[in-house]
Amino acid sequence: xxxxxxxxxxxxxxxxxxxxxxxxxxxxxxxxxxxxxxxxxxxxxxxxxxxxxxxxxxxxxxxxxxxxxxxxxxxxxxxxxxxxxxxxxxxxxxxxxxxxxxxxxxxxxxxxxxxxxxxxxxxxxxxxxxxxxxxxxxxxxxxxxxxxxxxxxxxxxxxxxxxxxxxxxxxxxxxxxxxxxxxxxxxxxxxxxxxxxxxxxxxxxxxxxxxxxxxxxxxxxxxxxxxxxxxxxxxxxxxxxxxxxxxxxxxxxxxxxxxxxxxxxxxxxx
Amino acid sequence: xxxxxxxxxxxxxxxxxxxxxxxxxxxxxxxxxxxxxxxxxxxxxxxxxxxxxxxxxxxxxxxxxxxxxxxxxxxxxxxxxxxxxxxxxxxxxxxxxxxxxxxxxxxxxxxxxxxxxxxxxxxxxxxxxxxxxxxxxxxxxxxxxxxxxxxxxxxxxxxxxxxxxxxxxxxxxxxxxxxxxxxxxxxxxxxxxxxxxxxxxxxxxxxxxxxxxxxxxxxxxxxxxxxxxxxxxxxxxxxxxxxxxxxxxxxxxxxxxxxxxxx
Numbered sequence: 001x002x003x004x005x006x007x008x009x010x011x012x013x014x015x016x017x018x019x020x021x022x023x024x025x026x027x028x029x030x031x032x033x034x035x036x037x038x039x040x041x042x043x044x045x046x047x048x049x050x051x052x053x054x055x056x057x058x059x060x061x062x063x064x065x066x067x068x069x070x071x072x073x074x075x076x077x078x079x080x081x082x083x084x085x086x087x088x089x090x091x092x093x094x095x096x097x098x099x100x101x102x103x104x105x106x107x108x109x110x111x112x113x114x115x116x117x118x119x120x121x122x123x124x125x126x127x128x129x130x131x132x133x134x135x136x137x138x139x140x141x142x143x144x145x146x147x148x149x150x151x152x153x154x155x156x157x158x159x160x161x162x163x164x165x166x167x168x169x170x171x172x173x174x175x176x177x178x179x180x181x182x183x184x185x186x187x188x189x190x191x192x193x194x195x196x197x198x199x200x201x202x203x204x205x206x207x208x209x210x211x212x213x214x215x216x217x218x219x220x221x222x223x224x225x226x227x228x229x230x231x232x233x234x235x236x237x238x239x240x241x242x243x244x245x246x247x248x249x250x251x252x253x254x255x256x257x258x259x260x261x262x263x264x265x266x267x268x269x270x
Numbered sequence: 271x272x273x274x275x276x277x278x279x280x281x282x283x284x285x286x287x288x289x290x291x292x293x294x295x296x297x298x299x300x301x302x303x304x305x306x307x308x309x310x311x312x313x314x315x316x317x318x319x320x321x322x323x324x325x326x327x328x329x330x331x332x333x334x335x336x337x338x339x340x341x342x343x344x345x346x347x348x349x350x351x352x353x354x355x356x357x358x359x360x361x362x363x364x365x366x367x368x369x370x371x372x373x374x375x376x377x378x379x380x381x382x383x384x385x386x387x388x389x390x391x392x393x394x395x396x397x398x399x400x401x402x403x404x405x406x407x408x409x410x411x412x413x414x415x416x417x418x419x420x421x422x423x424x425x426x427x428x429x430x431x432x433x434x435x436x437x438x439x440x441x442x443x444x445x446x447x448x449x450x451x452x453x454x455x456x457x458x459x460x461x462x463x464x465x466x467x468x469x470x471x472x473x474x475x476x477x478x479x480x481x482x483x484x485x486x487x488x489x490x491x492x493x494x495x496x497x498x499x500x501x502x503x504x505x506x507x508x509x510x511x512x513x514x515x516x517x518x519x520x521x522x523x524x525x526x527x528x529x530x531x532x533x
Contacts, residue, residue, distance in 0.1 A: 150437055153454045157436025
């Protein structure tokens with residue numbers, strides 16, 4: 001049985017798709033057969049970030065409606081042969097999704113894959129609710145600013161009451177915090193919420209901090225998940241996240257700008 | 271008698287009758303207008319749908335009957351069932367209403383305790399000014415009868431919550447509410463009794479929502495958006511800095527909300 005990871009946030013533009021692409025790639029690179037699904041029907045983005053937009057023939061909605069088989073719609077990633085992408089439809093909207101249909105497709109994928117990463121749309125409407133309904137693990141992507149934190153909190157509430165695990169009274173969805181677009185120097189000057197502020201409000205296990213980095217935008221525009229750029233801080237941070245998720249003990253980095261710099265110095269010397 | 275249970279132990283009993291006490295909400299009706307009742311029921315239930323879902327219920331028409339208003343019990347039962355409640359008894363009905371209820375398999379509550387208290391009290395009130403000495407022994411009897419009936423105002427069990435209450439979530443407790451985990455901004459906790467939050471309170475907390483002015487709010491870290499007791503409220507803006515982020519209790523005194531250090 002596959003583990004279903006939903007990447008969610010409530011608020012838009014915080015880095016859900018970037019994160020989905022990065023961790024799916026990271027898991028595949030670690031040798032786990034992984035599929036990443038775009039559930040943002042109508043606003044298809046994941047294929048762009050993954051750089052496979054020119055190879056989309058069938059999409060998730062086609063599969064749900066029985067117009068294509070899962071295998072016809074899956075696109076194999078060009079960088080890693082253990083990673084597959086199931087794109088969203090650009091021409092339809094979220095009403096085309098049905099709980100039963102999504103469940104059926106996920107079940108079919110479960111037989112073949114180790115991890116299923118679902119890129120959730122923003123908002124708390126049908127698409128987002130469907131994405132989190134089937135979750136085993138939830139990566140809550142949050143920016144260090146108050147409205148993003150509030151929305152994440154709301155999302156966590158929905159997760160704990162509306163997920164399939166909650167409905168069936170099973171072990172609750174495992175929730176992790178992923179702080180993205182973190183700028184340590186702006187935190188220091190008080191312009192951004194600090195990690196402690198966010199942790200105090202959300203009280204969640206921190207899976208990682210992704211520093212604000214120019215490499216993210218570059219990677220998105222090139223269609224190469226940022227995790228493949230091991231020179232960029234964001235890429236390294238995502239690699240840490242994947243390692244931590246898989247149970248490795250990796251210390252947190254990029255929390256403090258000074259520390260990061262010192263550590264770099266030490267790293268260079270030793 | 272003492273041998274009996276021993277004998278029983280040889281052959282396990284098929285069934286057994288036991289007496290047990292239950293807490294059941296009582297719906298007290300003040301209006302005989304069925305449509306009005308339906309409307310206000312919908313309003314009440316929408317405040318706490320989970321609490322009322324599939325709830326058993328006894329309805330009390332005693333007050334109505336005092337005013338001698340005609341009341342259609344069958345119509346009420348239909349409304350209650352339609353709305354998702356399970357009426358399991360009628361209280362204080364007249365003969366015709368009781369017959370009507372029984373025809374719909376709704377048992378009639380004997381009402382002894384409540385009715386007797388009310389009637390005796392009113393009787394006592396009438397009697398007291400009279401100086402007749404012969405009346406005093408029954409009065410003493412009444413005094414005994416009353417305390418027995420007093421526990422009937424149902425004690426509703428306390429609700430305990432140990433998971434974080436997130437933004438957008440609402441909790442309604444029919445009695446007291448104890449929360450062990452943080453209450454996020456944008457969350458709302460309500461209780462008909464007291465509220466205790468042994469953590470940070472950032473959302474809204476409303477105690478005594480059915481009008482209990484004696485209810486209080488306790489919390490170990492006050493950062494609430496709004497606090498209210500029996501409808502009197504303060505918003506975050508009205509909290510001054512010597513109570514913010516402190517362990518406090520909040521209570522009502524002469525219609526003023528008092529926020530005070532616990533320590």
